[in-house]
Amino acid sequence: MSRKPSDDNQNTLSRRNFMGAVVTAGAGAAAGGLILPESARAEVLFPKDRSEFGAGGAANPGGPYRSENDLYDCEVEGTLPKDLDGTWFRVGPDPQYPKPAKYEHDIMFDGEGHIGAFRIKDGHVDFRSRYARTQRWKAQHAARRSLFGMYRNPTTDDPSVNGLSRGTANTQIFFHHGKLLAMKEDSPPVAMNPVTLETTDDYYTFNGGLLGLTHTAHPKRDSETGEYIAFGYEAKGLATPDVFVFSADKTGHVNWHAWIKVPYASMIHDFAVTQKHVVFYVCPLATNMSLINGTLPQFNxxxxxxxxxxxxxxxxxxxxxxxxxKDLRWFKGPGYMCTHVMGCWSDGDKVTVDMDGGESNQFPFFPQLHEKFDPMKGAGHVMRFTVDLKNxxxxxxxxEKMYPDVVGALSRQDDRYHTVPYRYGFLLSSDPADGSRWAMFDHSKRSVNFFGLGRDASLAEMTFVPRKKGAAEADGYLIGVASYHKEGGRSDVVLVDTQHLDAGPVATIHLPYRLAPQIHGFWVDGGDLPG
Ligand SMILES: [Fe+2]
Incomplete structure (x- = not known):
């Protein structure tokens, strides 16, 4: 919940207001004595304690990034495979402006979406990064200050943004029907040019086919037809139990939709799609209007x-x-929390879904209504869920807890197997002795291999890249960011052969700076890119 600023905070705020006035005055002088309106006199100075900053600064390795970059022909150690042709996209929350003091403890998920693109071809790689020009970004850019209050709580917004989309496009990107879509699950996607990263549509609705107000950050691509399948929860407004689920053909035309209701409104971050079924997992990270309006007695x-x-x-x-x-059927279970689907399939009437999850809340930055957060119960494992509709x-x-000794989150798979039986899965794992690692599971053998760079490097989520078109499942590379604490968070992008995880990176792309925070990444084959 929002916390009252302490006396210390108020003292700090006074100092920062003074500093902000200096910065504003300096900017005005630099602009030739331009007199800024009162609304533009806000400070542009982020809190010193990055872990406390509520707009993305808590993301590893911390601090806002805010710099849009182009770097032609990045430095590469090792060898990028000559036949590797495509772009690896990544996205995460990067605060555009500091929030007002009363909201500076807000959670990292409320930073603006900053998209990075690594174009790899002929053994070379070029890097480009841009903010998504969301409606929110544009309004704040014009006002030179934060206008949107707390994470997914429009009651805290500046009145001037009433009616604008609150979407930050900061969670995942997906490429379909020639469009790069940047997504945040409280709003429709933002469409971007996959080459220039120019925002081409700040409220993309599939030509009006998206009838709900929201859209997941984890759509799927049908492994056989190439169709796009997605959903949006709280689709009729804040805390509503309504879900809009739909599919679109290869041209982006919505060719099926349905409205359903869930047992209670909660975070439905991902879903599972098989060749026959759609599966939703509703967990107790719940919402209601009392929570949003601030009328629950236990919160301030x-x-x-x-x-x-x-x-x-x-x-x-x-x-x-x-x-x-209307055939939607609900099966009840204990109070687990699961966020990401690793893989799933239907075998007749039997449905199997693998997710990473824990036995309680995994997001300590959201409040607990009844007990203290328990990190042990929140530890994530690969869980297999099954139901037989015939019964x-x-x-x-x-x-079933599939790998009890492996802890992690952000499960992925070879994306070509989204809707069909699969064998290999990936997980961002953590180990007290070895630090962060990429785990690769072979479910047929119930075995796991790891890639890591030791405790000095922090790995972000990986993306699987097929070795070539038609490559066997999981035959290819894992690509992702490694950040080095001892170098101020400077980043590399590492490429690892899935056949030889133990051999270390095939190639390491050295960046001369720290990259923006990341939640997820996505690979697009060069043959699918324009130009
Ligand atoms: Fe996610």
């Missing part, structure tokens, strides 16, 4: 949209693809 003011309510069960909902949603009396789902 408006909340950051979600709170963990351990009294709620989880629900595993399965519906038929292509139907009207009409089954009311619960089955859970």
């Amino acid at each position: 003011g408006p909340g950051p949209h979600f709170a963990w309510d351990s009294t709620l069960p989880t629900w595993f909902g399965v519906m038929r693809r292509g139907g009207d949603g 009409k009396r089954q009311t619960t789902y089955n859970i």
Whole structure:
């Protein structure tokens, strides 16, 4: 919940206001004595304590980035495969402006989406990064200050932005029907040019086919037809239990949709799509208007949209693809929290979904309604969920912890296997002795291999890159960012052969600076890119 500024904060604020006035005055002088309107006199100075900064600064390795960059022909150690042709995109929350003091403890997820693109071809790589020009970014850019209050809480916004999209486009990017879509799950996607990173549509609705107000950050591509399948939760407004689910053909034309309701409004960060079914996992990171309005007695003011309510069960909902949603069937389970789908498939009426998750809340930055946060219970493992729709009396789902000794989050797979049986999965893992590692699972053998660079390097989520068109499942490379604490967070991008994780990187792209924070990444084959 929002916290009252302490006396220390107020003292600090006074000092920062003074500094901000100096900065503003300096900018005015530099602009030839331009007199700024009162609304533009806000400070542009981020808190010194990056871990406390509420607009993205807590993201590893911390601090806002804010610099849009172009770097032609990056330095490469090792050898980029000559036949590797494509662009690796990454995105994360990068605060555009500091928030007012009363919101500076807001969570990192509320930074503006900053997209990075590594264009790899002929053994060379060029880097470009740009903010998504969301409606929010443009309004704040014009005003030279933060206008949107707390994470997913429009009751805290400046009145001047009423009616604008709050979307930050900071969570994941996806390429389909020639469009690079940058996504945040509280709003429609933003469309961008995949080469220039120019924003081409700040409110993309699939030519009006997206009927809900929201769109997930984790759409899927049908492994056989190439269709795009997505959904949006809270699709009829804040804290509503309504979900809009749809598919679009290769041209982006919406060719199926359905409206459903979930048992209660909560964070539905990802979903599972098989050849036959769509699966939603509803967990107790819940929301309601009392929380958003700040009328819950245990909190002081408006909340950051979600709170963990351990009294709620989880629900595993399965519906038929292509139907009207009336067949949706809910299976009940304990209060787990799962965020990302590793892989899934349908075998007749039996549905299997693998997700990373823990036995309680995994996001300590959201408040707990009933007990203290327990990091042990929140530790993530690869969990296998199964239901058999043929059994009409089954009311619960089955859970298996697949690899009890491996802890991690942000599970991925070879994206060509989104909707069909799969064998290999990936996880950003952590180990007390070895630090962050990329884990590669072979489910057929129940075995796991790791890649890591030791405790001095912090790895972000990886993306799988096929070795070539038609390569076997998971035959290729893992690509992702390594950041070095002892170098002020300076970043490399490493490329590792999935057949030889133990051999270290095939190539290391050295950046001369720290990269912007990242949540997810996405690979686009060069043959699919324009130009
Ligand atoms: Fe995600």
